[in-house]
Amino acid sequence: MTSQKCKGARDLLPKDMGAFRFIEDVFRKSCLGWGYQEVRTPTLEYLHLFTAAGTLTPSMLSRVYSFLDWDGWSGERVVLRPDGTIPVARLYIENLQPQEIARLFYITNVFAFEETGRENRERWQCGVELIGINKPTSDLELILLAIETLGNLGIGDFQIQLSHAGVLKAALEELKLNPDEKVRLLDQILDGNWQVLTEAKSKNSEMGRLISLLLDLRGKGSSFLENLKALPQIPKKVKPALDNFAEIASLLDVLGCNYQIDITSTRGFEYYTGLCFQFSAKGKKIGSGGRYDNLIPLIGGKSTPACGFALYVDPVVNLIKPQATKKANQGILIRCDRPMTESIQTSFQLAESFRQAGYVAELDFSGRQSDWRWTITVQDKPPSFTCTDQTRNRKREVTSIADVLKIVGGSK
Amino acid sequence: MLTGSQSDYIKMALPKGRLMPATTCLLEETGLEFKDYTPGTRVYRLKSTKFPHLSAKIFQEKDIPIQVAVGNYDLGICSLDWIEELLAKYPTSALLKVADLQYGKGDLYLTASRYGNISSLQDLSAGQYSWRIVSEYPNLAETAALNFRLRRFRIFPVWGAAEVYPPENADMVLLWAENEQEIKAQSLTPLKTLLSSNAFLIANQESWQTKNISQIVACLSQGLELKDKPWLKIKPEVSKNTNNFRPDFNEEKIWLALPDGHQQSPTTEFLNKAGLELQGYSGNRVNRRPRFNMDWVNVKVIRPQDMPLQVANGNFDLAITGKDWLMEHLCRFPSSPVTELADLGFGQVKVVAVVSQELPMTNIDNLKQLIQAGQLSPLRVASEYINIADKYLRDNHVSRYQLIPTWGASEAFLPEDADLLIENTQTGQTLAKHNLKIIDTIFQSTACLIGNKNNLESSSKKEKIASLVEIFSRAVESN
Numbered sequence: 001m002t003s004q005k006c007k008g009a010r011d012l013l014p015k016d017m018g019a020f021r022f023i024e025d026v027f028r029k030s031c032l033g034w035g036y037q038e039v040r041t042p043t044l045e046y047l048h049l050f051t052a053a054g055t056l057t058p059s060m061l062s063r064v065y066s067f068l069d070w071d072g073w074s075g076e077r078v079v080l081r082p083d084g085t086i087p088v089a090r091l092y093i094e095n096l097q098p099q100e101i102a103r104l105f106y107i108t109n110v111f112a113f114e115e116t117g118r119e120n121r122e123r124w125q126c127g128v129e130l131i132g133i134n135k136p137t138s139d140l141e142l143i144l145l146a147i148e149t150l151g152n153l154g155i156g157d158f159q160i161q162l163s164h165a166g167v168l169k170a171a172l173e174e175l176k177l178n179p180d181e182k183v184r185l186l187d188q189i190l191d192g193n194w195q196v197l198t199e200a201k202s203k204n205s206e207m208g209r210l211i212s213l214l215l216d217l218r219g220k221g222s223s224f225l226e227n228l229k230a231l232p233q234i235p236k237k238v239k240p241a242l243d244n245f246a247e248i249a250s251l252l253d254v255l256g257c258n259y260q261i262d263i264t265s266t267r268g269f270e271y272y273t274g275l276c277f278q279f280s281a282k283g284k285k286i287g288s289g290g291r292y293d294n295l296i297p298l299i300g301g302k303s304t305p306a307c308g309f310a311l312y313v314d315p316v317v318n319l320i321k322p323q324a325t326k327k328a329n330q331g332i333l334i335r336c337d338r339p340m341t342e343s344i345q346t347s348f349q350l351a352e353s354f355r356q357a358g359y360v361a362e363l364d365f366s367g368r369q370s371d372w373r374w375t376i377t378v379q380d381k382p383p384s385f386t387c388t389d390q391t392r393n394r395k396r397e398v399t400s401i402a403d404v405l406k407i408v409g410g411s412k
Numbered sequence: 413m414l415t416g417s418q419s420d421y422i423k424m425a426l427p428k429g430r431l432m433p434a435t436t437c438l439l440e441e442t443g444l445e446f447k448d449y450t451p452g453t454r455v456y457r458l459k460s461t462k463f464p465h466l467s468a469k470i471f472q473e474k475d476i477p478i479q480v481a482v483g484n485y486d487l488g489i490c491s492l493d494w495i496e497e498l499l500a501k502y503p504t505s506a507l508l509k510v511a512d513l514q515y516g517k518g519d520l521y522l523t524a525s526r527y528g529n530i531s532s533l534q535d536l537s538a539g540q541y542s543w544r545i546v547s548e549y550p551n552l553a554e555t556a557a558l559n560f561r562l563r564r565f566r567i568f569p570v571w572g573a574a575e576v577y578p579p580e581n582a583d584m585v586l587l588w589a590e591n592e593q594e595i596k597a598q599s600l601t602p603l604k605t606l607l608s609s610n611a612f613l614i615a616n617q618e619s620w621q622t623k624n625i626s627q628i629v630a631c632l633s634q635g636l637e638l639k640d641k642p643w644l645k646i647k648p649e650v651s652k653n654t655n656n657f658r659p660d661f662n663e664e665k666i667w668l669a670l671p672d673g674h675q676q677s678p679t680t681e682f683l684n685k686a687g688l689e690l691q692g693y694s695g696n697r698v699n700r701r702p703r704f705n706m707d708w709v710n711v712k713v714i715r716p717q718d719m720p721l722q723v724a725n726g727n728f729d730l731a732i733t734g735k736d737w738l739m740e741h742l743c744r745f746p747s748s749p750v751t752e753l754a755d756l757g758f759g760q761v762k763v764v765a766v767v768s769q770e771l772p773m774t775n776i777d778n779l780k781q782l783i784q785a786g787q788l789s790p791l792r793v794a795s796e797y798i799n800i801a802d803k804y805l806r807d808n809h810v811s812r813y814q815l816i817p818t819w820g821a822s823e824a825f826l827p828e829d830a831d832l833l834i835e836n837t838q839t840g841q842t843l844a845k846h847n848l849k850i851i852d853t854i855f856q857s858t859a860c861l862i863g864n865k866n867n868l869e870s871s872s873k874k875e876k877i878a879s880l881v882e883i884f885s886r887a888v889e890s891n
Contacts, residue, residue: 048542048563048564048565051557051558051561051562051563051564051565052561052563058558058559058561061558062503062555062558068744068745070744070745070746070747071745071746071747071748072745073721073724073725073741073744073745073747073748073749073750074566074724074725075544075565075566075567075568075725076542076566115503115504179534183561
């Protein structure tokens with residue numbers, strides 16, 4: 001049979017959902033532990049929320065699912081949520097603005113077209129936004145929350161890469177390009193093409209050397225940034241961003257957190273203004289985040305600093321160990337081989353009693369086998385039950401529901 | 413020698429209109445001529461005079477990239493702007509740009525009125541204003557708006573006459589022109605050239621990978637290498653309307669849209685009966701801003717297809733269009749505020765479902781049975797009324813179907829490029845001549861006056877709108 005599923009779409013089967021829910025539960029628990037509150041935004045948003053400069057890049061916008069709604073005669077387009085952060089920023093502006101600090105988290109799907117159809121066009125992410133604080137300690141909080149979540153998921157072997165959009169954007173300013181050239185350059189860098197920067201920098205040799213030091217080297221601690229700060233040619237406008245970067249890095253050093261400084265590690269940081277961080281494991285990017293102090297005013301809110309991150313559920317699923325997702329509940333199969341009015345009634349009553357006692361009780365009226373440990377056969381001459389313990393290969397006959405529960409309960 | 417594939421049957425899609433004279437010349441010079449491929453031809457299906465395995469069909473230029481991409485045609489010739497318009501929305505289309513044929517030169521410009529308040533792209537980035545962009549190229553317009561980082565914008569796709577909308581009824585126009593002079597003659601200022609376009613030879617990707625079309629491509633290639641290329645010297649006959657006017661920003665005036673094309677002469681007749689006089693609306697050369705004998709009414713002549721959307725958005729207050737186009741709009745946007753204010757009675761047509769005479773069926777139920785039996789699946793449906801067609805098929809529980817939008821001459825799509833056609837007809841004679849038969853009448857359409865419910869109730873102009881509606885209604889009654 002040919003598949004009728006949409007290209008780039010995916011079915012999540014019971015085993016996938018087991019892993020998915022496990023990740024969700026661990027993530028929720030971690031966030032709640034840090035005082036974050038869960039929110040959910042609609043799947044549809046207006047396109048204009050994402051089009052302003054400083055939100056999504058044109059190349060990302062060219063992959064959004066945008067369309068005219070049934071009442072879209074005004075030409076106002078809607079999109080399937082292409083990003084997790086911007087809708088939460090909107091939610092904050094519309095509902096929570098009076099509250100100075102908001103710690104929010106969400107589990108959401110985001111949609112982006114992908115040409116081959118072999119990759120998912122709908123992806124899930126676990127996101128966190130810390131709105132209202134511009135202190136380096138808040139950047140730190142997010143990194144530590146992410147580390148804790150990954151730890152609780154049993155993922156030990158991951159790397160952290162740090163970059164800083166503020167340093168990068170200030171350095172770009174220093175190249176003194178005309179507006180057209182700047183937009184073109186930034187768009188390409190945002191899409192991960194760092195080569196263009198190497199080409200542009202040659203025109204300005206002082207800045208060129210600085211950009212080389214920034215782009216070509218990877219640092220392993222805050223000293224790397226201190227060394228950069230000590231250089232004579234650091235322009236005045238780059239300095240505050242570099243200071244901020246160095247401060248966060250040294251705090252991470254103090255907390256014994258391992259990281260790598262790699263300016264080129266970040267992508268699509270259009271709305272980021274400060275520290276950007278990325279988590280990767282086994283060569284795959286599993287999460288990223290950063291500071292976005294201009295986003296909220298840009299989409300119509302008051303000037304409000306904010307930062308956030310998201311873990312990508314799809315690659316994380318591949319990293320968690322199977323035992324972490326195994327079935328926790330003990331199950332019972334209740335079989336009724338000759339379903340008559342009375343035996344059917346007894347079967348449902350028995351199932352209810354089991355569920356109330358905390359068991360999973362599966363009913364069967366068609367003579368099926370199952371791999372649950374216990375099978376209780378309901379006889380048609382009531383009240384009569386056969387309890388089969390499949391692991392010990394033993395059978396017992398009893399006459400009341402209470403006795404059945406006792407036998408199963410006693411076997412734990 | 414190649415085997416088998418030597419005789420591969422090859423189908424070409426050739427353009428009507430602007431590119432036709434130069435394309436005819438190119439094909440003749442390269443030995444690929446088709447009988448009857450000449451301006452004014454009434455034939456759609458063409459046979460090659462030299463190659464028995466080569467045939468062609470004539471299409472509106474805009475249809476050609478779609479027809480080649482879906483694989484109905486192996487090769488096509490059309491202007492690059494229409495190719496890019498398709499690729500802007502569907503970048504993975506199975507379409508190859510094979511050769512730049514160098515004729516039919518022109519550019520796509522993003523323009524604003526020289527009387528408006530936009531003189532450069534920088535003027536667009538400020539503020540919360542939602543820019544109104546009118547274009548026959550809505551996909552390219554959207555891409556451009558995103559690339560220019562316009563904060564808010566609304567794209568109004570139009571069938572034509574895009575240049576007359578600004579400055580009063582739109583802020584910008586994305587349009588094709590041969591050169592900047594032509595843009596300026598329309599009282600427009602070019603803000604940015606988006607694309608330079610020539611005629612291109614395009615191929616379907618699958619055909620290119622599996623069929624032997626080398627003979628045809630080689631003929632054209634030899635032509636491109638010739639020293640003397642007479643087709644480059646052929647200037648297309650485009651009637652260039654100059655557009656000299658004084659803009660009118662008086663917000664108390666009524667904006668009335670009148671139709672061009674077929675509906676123009678019956679509309680003139682009707683207006684005359686109503687005692688309304690228009691200067692520059694009748695005759696062959698349409699003034700797109702004719703003058704009315706009532707100075708509180710401003711008139712523009714645009715395509716009837718585009719009117720409901722314009723009225724819904726308040727760019728025009730009233731318009732004379734067909735019920736078919738009102739219905740098409742309401743099928744797409746059921747909550748639109750556009751409504752029919754008066755049935756004007758003229759311009760009667762039926763909107764019908766049409767199939768080829770060859771198909772053994774007489775009604776839509778037969779068609780559904782045929783689809784269920786696994787024939788005609790998916791059903792290919794061609795129509796200018798894409799939303800009426802969509803609703804008609806949904807309401808009849810037809811599954812699965814594929815909609816092919818067309819821009820005129822839809823009857824030529826059947827039977828080879830579509831199975832069902834949703835089309836208007838006056839007498840059914842054209843359909844019969846094309847060996848087609850009607851299996852269902854969807855509704856009757858006549859010309860009507862449309863307006864915007866919201867404006868009728870609350871606009872500061874509501875009295876003026878009401879009195880103009882009154883004049884039209886009285887004229888209908890006196891008929």
